[in-house]
Amino acid sequence: MQQAVPSALDSVARRSARVGFIYNILISIMVFVLVVASVEFWLYQQEHDKQIDKVRAALLAYRSRIELNVTQNMDLSYGLATYISLNPELTQEAFAEFAAQLMSQSTHILNFGAARNWVISHVYPESVGETLLGTDYHDVPSQLESVRNAHASDKPVISGPVELLQGGTALIARQSITNARKHLPWGVLSTVLDIEALFTDSFTQGERLPVQVALEGRRRLTESFKPIYGTPQIHTQDPVIVTMSLPSGQWRLLGIPEDGWHGVRWHPRVWLMGVIVLGFWLGGLYGRYNAGRSFAQSIGRVVDDSHRFRSIFKRHDAVMLLLDAKSGDIVDANDSAQQFYGYDHATLTSMRISDINTHTESALRQSLSQARQRDKNYFIFTHRLKSGEVRQVEVHSSPITIGHVKLLFSVIHDVSERLEVERKLMLNAKIFEQSSEGVLVTDADAKIVAVNGGFSAITGYQEEDVLGNDPSILNSGRHDKAFFRAMWEEVAQQGRWKGEIWNRRKDGVVYPQLLSISVVKNDAGEVVNYVGVFSDISKLKDSEKKLIDLAHYDALTGLPNRLLLASRTRQALKMPMGAHGKLALMFLDLDQFKFVNDSHGHAVGDELLKLVSQRLYGLLREGDTLARLGGDEFVVLRLIHSDKAACVSLSEDIIQAMNRLFVLSGGVDAQIGVSIGIAQYPDNAANTEELLTFADSAMYFAKKSGRNTYAFYNDALTVEANNKLRLAVELRQCVQNEELELFYQPQVDLVTGNIIGVEALLRWHHPERGVLSPFHFIDVAEERSIIHDITQWVVETGCRQLKQWQDAGLMVSLAVNISPRNLADITFTQVVAEALEKTGADPRFLELEITENTLIENQASALKVLEQLREKGVGIAIDDFGTGYSSMAYLKRYPISKLKIDRHFIKDIQSEAPDEEEVAIVSAMIAMADSLGMGVVAEGIETTHQQAILRELGCTFGQGFLYSRPVPADEIAELFGIDESL
Incomplete structure (x- = not known):
């Protein structure tokens, strides 16, 4: 029995060992199958990732080619849009010529179409003109939205595929066009691109890449992508997708390998190696089964291996950490880790990896799981050091077991510099290529x-x-x-x-x-x-050449401008002219141009200036310069002989040319004149600025001499200019110095003899020259824009006097003369309104007198100003009627309440046997005013004969020395029979 127990125990031990051995064999086979299958799947995944990378690289290459081709075509389209912007009135021929040059540089453009104000006005090639010209995009719903988007954007807009009006489908690139001269919208340029040619060229340029490709696009995020080019079936094969950067909408490329995605492939070598390893493993199990080792030997080996591992771990130059595979706690850290992170050993081993790693908790848990299960052992992380510095690290983690505890052994390398270099290299490569x-x-x-x-x-x-x-x-x-x-x-x-x-x-x-x-x-x-x-x-x-032209030439006429004129004048002054040579500068100012411009509009005025420049240019000879300074001012620069005959001859030719009738578009005929001022070098001036200034002064003298003539500059004009300058300085102080005064001349009823009103006449008490009438200073006041301050004083002073008379019970009207400059000022109405409000005068008794020429020369602003004054109750009178245009048209057009017949007509009817023709003229003026419901005042009545004739002709009111000369307010009060203190 004692022998049987050991035998039984031995049998049990052998059976237990055999069962354990078989169990280990089965577990080993299962692990073998699982590991080999995992390796197979891992290899498949690696191959699949490589396929994806190759397809993505190919798509990126195709994307670069497509974007380059589209950009090149858009650049051509932009060139044509810029050309139209700079030449907004270009013809179809000019458009076709420029477009043909651009199309010769691209094989992808089918045609160009320019739509001015939504209607196609220019096309190329002209073969599609019959279909497209005159088409209004409002009648093409399929393209209207794209055109509107282009109108509203300063960037190109691409739409497509689009069904073309002329048939077929294509991509259409559109961009808005602005009139560069007027800074107004012009329209839209459409560039039709051949889809097949564009993308076929893009996919066949350079090296052919082994992929199947499709192109898709959509206009809005709410829409689904639609196929544009390539094989639509790629959708069903899990394609790689790369977005594209093209104007308008969203575009993307889809691709798969040319021969499709590879499936899982069996690798015999893997299975062979697995079998070999399994054989060795099973052999090891068998050896362990047959040969036991003593416990002491095992413990000794473990202790020895552990001591060797600790020695290597502690002293290795690489940064090493031992982590709890589940929690991420730092179990151990070597000396290099302590130096790298800046923490001591105790601090590091009390931390978790999440205290160092900047990734999220969920991402870290996933990474720990992958490393623990050997799904992945290589990672790129961002670690934060104790100093706060952030470094990019490469981490290799493998699971190990120490004393039944599963740990992760991590080797860490600082790769911040390497990754930065790689990033810069990739960026430089991309910049280089694109x-x-x-x-x-x-x-x-x-x-x-x-x-x-x-x-x-x-x-x-x-x-x-x-x-x-x-x-x-x-x-x-x-x-x-x-x-x-x-x-x-x-x-x-x-x-x-x-x-x-x-x-x-x-x-x-x-x-x-x-x-x-x-x-x-x-x-x-x-x-x-x-x-x-x-x-x-x-x-x-x-562009530089165009900017130079714009800086030196007049945009309307193409003539040199002031800048280029000054440059050429300076060059001419430096040239040797010989003993008898002189340089003449002729300053031209058109007469009656403002009337034509205001009457018929700026377009007609611009056309007239072009015709004027053409006529003047025809009178020049080689070496002359004709320039336009602006408005209706021109300058001729010419080298002449010592006498003035050449200037006189040219001046007479210019005057004759300008006096000829100008026939303008729209059936408009214009009759103008020209005033010319001439200054010479070296007789009158020593430099360019003096030449221009002195010629300008001579021109103004010519205008004052009756216009349509010429005048040479002389020293007297300098004296006159200096006197005007001094007078202007004194005028600016006259209001503050209280040197102005209003005199009043009564207006009487020719039937009753009663005073019905007065005319306020300005006088200046000059400290040196005595009392001056406006004749001596009004021109200077208007030229120097001092007239506005003077008029404001006159209106306010007159209204204050009118209020005093009204408070005394006198309901008489007060007439105030208004300068043409006042009528051209849109703020003049406010000046009158403020004077009436400030003084409290009744506006019905205030009357503003203007001349006929003032109305004609300021038509643009006169009607608006006069209507505003009339709305406030102020009366409007035409002064010196009969000396200007005396047109029924403007009398009906403007809100005029009274006519004042000029004194020259009254003077001619003063004899006992007056001129019947003059009487007839005055009678006609009175009848015309009566028919229009206007009052009439005859100026300059000096005799009772004149009064009697005017009364017989039906004239209502009169004014002149017969009744009173202009007198101060205190003297006019005696005529009213009121207290002088008023």
Whole structure:
């Protein structure tokens, strides 16, 4: 029995060992199958990820090609839009000529169409004109929204695919056009792009990539994507998607591998290796089953291994951490970890990894789980050091078991610098490829080793055309050897060169570049590369020329402006003129131009100025300069002989040319004149400014002399100008110095003899020259804009006097003369209203007198001002009637209440046997006023004979020396029979 128990125990032990051995075999086989299947799946996933990366890289390449092609076509469209903006009135022929040049540079543009104010007005090619010209986009609902979006945006708008009016489908790029001259909207330019050609070229340019591609787009986020190009079935095959940056809407590329996605593949080598490993494992189990080891040996080995591991862990240069695989607690940290993070060992081992890692708790838990289950052992994290500095780290984590505790052994590398370098390299590569500027890189021997897409777009050369060649293939031939020698000497000395250079495209076209050359050296200071960055500045050069033209030439007539005139005058003054040579500057001012401009509008006025410039230009000879200073002012600059005959002859020719009738569009005929002032160098002036000033003074003298004539500058004009200047200075102080006074001349009823009103007449008590009438200073006041202050004083003083008379019971009217400058001032109505409100005078008894010429010369503002005054109850009288236009048209048009017949007509009927013709004229004026319901005042009545005749002719009122001369207010009070204190 004692032997049986050990035997039984031994049998039980053997059976237990056998069961354990079989159990371990089954577990090992299951683990083997699971591990090999996991490896197979992992390999499949790696291959699938590589396929995705390849497809994404291909889509990014296609995206760059598509965006480049679209951008190039949009640049051509922008060039045409800019051309229309600068030439808003261009013809169809000019449009077609410019558009043809642009279309020759692209194989993707089907046609251009420009719609002015929503209606297609210009097309190219003209073969589609019959279908498109005259089409109103309001009648095309399918395209109306795109046109509206383009109108409302300053950026291009792309829509499509669009059913074209002429048939077929295409992409349409639209952009708004602004009239650059008037800064007003002009319309929309539509560029029709061939979808098939555009995207086929994009997908076939350069290296063919092994992917299937589809292009989709949508206009709004609420819409679904619609197929535009490619294979729509890609949708069902889990495609890779890359968004695109194109104007308007959203666009994306979809792609799958050319031969489809790979499925799970079996790898015999994996299974073979697994079987081998399993065999070894089973052999090990079998060895353990047959050969036991002593407990002491096992403990000794464990202790020895643990001591060796601790020694390596503690002293290794790499940063190492031991983490609890579930909680993330830091169990241990080596010396390198303490130095890297800045914490001591006790502090680190009291922290969790989440105290260092900046990722979220959920992301960290997922990473710990992946490392614990061996799904992933490589991570890129962001760790925060004790100093607060944040570093990018690369973490390798593997699960280990120490004393039945599952830990994660993590080796950490600081990769911040490496990742920054990689980021910069990727950014530089992207900038290099996608930059619109051309980039060329050569080796130290000046052989081209790389170019970007911008280089090809600008020069027309593809990369394969230029690799290994010298950059001299771009040489235009415009620069000599000395230019290039100096350029390369500066590159060698300074390490860089920048400047403008002319190069030649592949098609032979020579164009200007802004080129920058830089040297790249290695650590030893040796040249390894030269980098050239350039841009096409053709448009910039064109713009500079246009800006120069705009700065020096009049936009309306195309003549030199004041700036260019001054430059040419200064050049002429520096030229040797010989013993008898002189320089004459003739200042021209058109007579009656303002009347034409105000009567028929600015368009007719502009047309007249163009015709004037053409006539004047026809009178010039070689070497003359004709300039327009602005408005209706022109200048002729000419070299003449010592006498004045040449200037007189040219002046007479100019006057004769301007007096000829101008026939304008719309059936308008214009009759104008010209006043000319002439100054000469060196007789009158020593520089450009004096020539212009003195010629201007002579022109004003010509105008005062009756207009439509010429005058030479002399010293007397300088004296007159100085006197005017001094008078202007004194005039500005006359109101503050209380030197002004109103005199009053009564107006009487010719039937009853009663005084019914007075006319206020201005007098200036000059401290040196005595009492002056407006004849002596009113012109200076108007020229220097002092008239506004004087008129304000006159109106307010007159209203104050009128109020005093009204308070005394005298209901008489007060007439005040108004300057043409006042009528042109839209604030004049407010001046009158404030004077009436301030003084309390009744506006029904205030009457403003204006001349006929004032109405004609200020038609634009006169009607509005007079109607506003009439609404306030103020009366309007025409002074000196009969000396101007005496037109029934303006009498009916303006709110006029009274006519004042000029004294010259009254003077001619003063004899006992008056001139019947003069009497008839006065009678006609009275009858006309009566028919229009206007009162009539005869001015300048000096005799009873004149009074009697006027009474017989039906004239109502009279004014003149027969009744009283103009007298101060206190003297006029005696005529009213009131207290002088009033």
